[in-house]
Amino acid sequence: EIVLTQSPGTLSLSPGERATLSCRASQSVSSSYLAWYQQKPGQAPRLLIYGASSRATGIPDRFSGSGSGTDFTLTISRLEPEDFAVYYCQQGLTFGQGTKVEIK
């Protein structure tokens, strides 16, 4: 079973700053199977990125995904107020534990 480890657990940043979130797999995985979600309090997760680097419909281009093998990254180029949320990666049928992006 593949384990996904997200880091950091919490990221404290200011609006306008760049956010870099990491998702590390316990063994090499196909980038085609990697997705990222955003979840705001009281809401369902929303698909952001699929296939490691493709943005889902309606997702702003400040969100980007990259990586291969065991290391994947979600980057938010300039944080907007609505971007402060919890982010999860998914590979196959396994989710990471999440990274909370909070306002500094």
Next chain:
Amino acid sequence: QVQLQESGPGLVKPSETLSLTCAVSGYSISSGYYWGWIRQPPGKGLEWIGSIYHSGSTYYNPSLKSRVTISVDTSKNQFSLKLSSVTAADTAVYYCARQWELLHRPWFDPWGQGTLVTVSS
């Protein structure tokens, strides 16, 4: 626009069976895709419970497999979850979602709004 809506009891007693239904609108389940259930205990992360293909083939999380049944009713355009012998550890928000493929494109989109199920006597 595809929309999903979960429904079912918000409170279930220990040892009983949790039953939820997900109504799909804007898309016919029989046309394709997988349809999945995911849960999230309060303050915790996401756990895949299981998925069903439009044909009725089912796939379950091994850790829950002995207690889970997912079924589909194409005439009502909905699919359902049953989780037996529940305990307090099954207290969670339960989401239904459309899944692109089971393994090769396993992402979920869109999701229902979720429904909180509490297991308590």
